Amino acid sequence: MNVTLKLFATFRTGRFTVETREYVQGKTVRDVIEELSLPEDDIGATLINGIHVEEECELKDADTLSIFPLVGGG
Amino acid sequence: MEKLRDFLRTQADGDLIAWQQQVSAAGSFGMTLSEVEGVILEMGLLPARYQRNRKTISTGQQLRIFRSHVAVIGxxxxxxxxxxxxxxxxxxRITAVDPDVFEEHNLNRQLLSSTENLGQSKVEAAYLRAAKLNPAVILYPMKIAFGRLNGLELLQGVDIIVDALxxxxxxxELSEVSTALNVxxxxxxxxxxxxQVATQLPGEETMRKIYNRSIDxxxxxKGLGNPSFTPAVIASLQVAEVCKLILGMGTPLNNRTLHINLLDMEFDEIKY
Incomplete structure (x- = not known):
C-alpha cells in the first residue's frame, strides 16, 4: 500500500516535506515515527487524512499521515 | 455628570474628543481618565486616539472593548x-500576570524589555508601558506565578484569558481554570x-487535545529559542481573536489550531 507522509516545522530538517512510501499492511503511526527517528518527546499532533489519530492507529492504502511537532514557548 | 457631558459636547470636534480635553475633563471633574473615557463613549463620542479604528470598530464597539477585562498570563x-x-x-482593564524580572536574554524579542529595565519586574514594566501608551486603560500588575491554586482568585471576573505562558x-492548568470560570x-x-494559535471556548477541550502527548x-x-518576529506574529493573531470574541464578530479559531511556519511561510489548520 502507498502512504503519503507530510512532515511539519522542524521535523522536515534532514528529512523531507512530503514523501510517498510503500508499506505492508499493519503499519502503524508509531512505526512511521520510529522509522523516521522522530523524537518521541517532540511529537505534537498526528493526523491521518486531517483527523487526529493515536500512535497505535494502522495506516491504510492512500492515507496521508501528517506529523506536527509540539510547540510550547511563549 | 451633566456638567461633564456639557463640557465634552462643547469640546468635541465633530464626535471626536482630543486627548488633551479628556485629560482636562478628568482634572476639572475629579475623575480618572478611565471614568472619563467611559462617559465619552457612552455619549456616542469617540476619544480621538481611536479615530483610525472607526471604519473597522464602531464607537459602540469601542465601548464594548472599553468595558471588557482581559487577563494576559505571561x-x-x-x-x-x-x-x-x-x-x-x-x-x-488588563490583568497582567508574571513572576519574573527582565534578563539580558529577553532583549532579543520581549517588547517590554529594554537595556534600562533589566532586573525590573515584567508586570511593572507592563504597567508603566500601558500608563505611557494609553492612561485610560487600567492595568493590574500581578507579580505572581499563575497556577491551579491561585488561578480562580486571580482571574475572577475577567472576560477573556490570553495564554502567553x-x-x-x-x-x-490555565485551561482548567478558564473552564471553571466559563471564560x-x-x-x-x-x-x-x-x-500556533487556538481559541478554546467554554466547554471545549482543545488544550488537552493539543498537549495530550506532552511528557516533559x-x-x-527548548532546542530553538525564539527570534524577534515569531512572538509578534503569534501575539497579533491572538489579539485579533480577543477583539473578535469581545465584539462577537467573525469566525473564532475554535475547535482547530492554526500552525504557522514562518520559515516556509505556511499556515496549516488542524481541526478537532
Missing part, C-alpha cells in the same frame, strides 16, 4: 506584544520559526 515574548496591542486597542503543564481562552505558543513540558522551543 508577560514575556508573547505577553509583551499582546499587552501593547490590547492597550492600544482600548481594552478597559512558556510552560505546557501551566497552560493545561474563553486564546492560546498561543512559539518555538523558533514556528508557532517543553516543545521544540
Amino acid at each position: 508577560c514575556g515574548g508573547l505577553g509583551g506584544y499582546i499587552i501593547e496591542e490590547l492597550t492600544r486597542l482600548g481594552v478597559g 512558556d510552560s505546557i503543564p501551566v497552560r493545561l 474563553p481562552m486564546v492560546h498561543g505558543a512559539i518555538g523558533g520559526w514556528y508557532g 513540558g517543553k516543545g521544540i522551543e
Whole structure:
C-alpha cells in the first residue's frame, strides 16, 4: 500500500516535506515515527487524512499521515 | 455628570474628543481618565486616539472593548506584544500576570524589555508601558506565578484569558481554570520559526487535545529559542481573536489550531 507522509516545522530538517512510501499492511503511526527517528518527546499532533489519530492507529492504502511537532514557548 | 457631558459636547470636534480635553475633563471633574473615557463613549463620542479604528470598530464597539477585562498570563515574548496591542486597542482593564524580572536574554524579542529595565519586574514594566501608551486603560500588575491554586482568585471576573505562558503543564492548568470560570481562552505558543494559535471556548477541550502527548513540558522551543518576529506574529493573531470574541464578530479559531511556519511561510489548520 502507498502512504503519503507530510512532515511539519522542524521535523522536515534532514528529512523531507512530503514523501510517498510503500508499506505492508499493519503499519502503524508509531512505526512511521520510529522509522523516521522522530523524537518521541517532540511529537505534537498526528493526523491521518486531517483527523487526529493515536500512535497505535494502522495506516491504510492512500492515507496521508501528517506529523506536527509540539510547540510550547511563549 | 451633566456638567461633564456639557463640557465634552462643547469640546468635541465633530464626535471626536482630543486627548488633551479628556485629560482636562478628568482634572476639572475629579475623575480618572478611565471614568472619563467611559462617559465619552457612552455619549456616542469617540476619544480621538481611536479615530483610525472607526471604519473597522464602531464607537459602540469601542465601548464594548472599553468595558471588557482581559487577563494576559505571561508577560514575556508573547505577553509583551499582546499587552501593547490590547492597550492600544482600548481594552478597559488588563490583568497582567508574571513572576519574573527582565534578563539580558529577553532583549532579543520581549517588547517590554529594554537595556534600562533589566532586573525590573515584567508586570511593572507592563504597567508603566500601558500608563505611557494609553492612561485610560487600567492595568493590574500581578507579580505572581499563575497556577491551579491561585488561578480562580486571580482571574475572577475577567472576560477573556490570553495564554502567553512558556510552560505546557501551566497552560493545561490555565485551561482548567478558564473552564471553571466559563471564560474563553486564546492560546498561543512559539518555538523558533514556528508557532500556533487556538481559541478554546467554554466547554471545549482543545488544550488537552493539543498537549495530550506532552511528557516533559517543553516543545521544540527548548532546542530553538525564539527570534524577534515569531512572538509578534503569534501575539497579533491572538489579539485579533480577543477583539473578535469581545465584539462577537467573525469566525473564532475554535475547535482547530492554526500552525504557522514562518520559515516556509505556511499556515496549516488542524481541526478537532
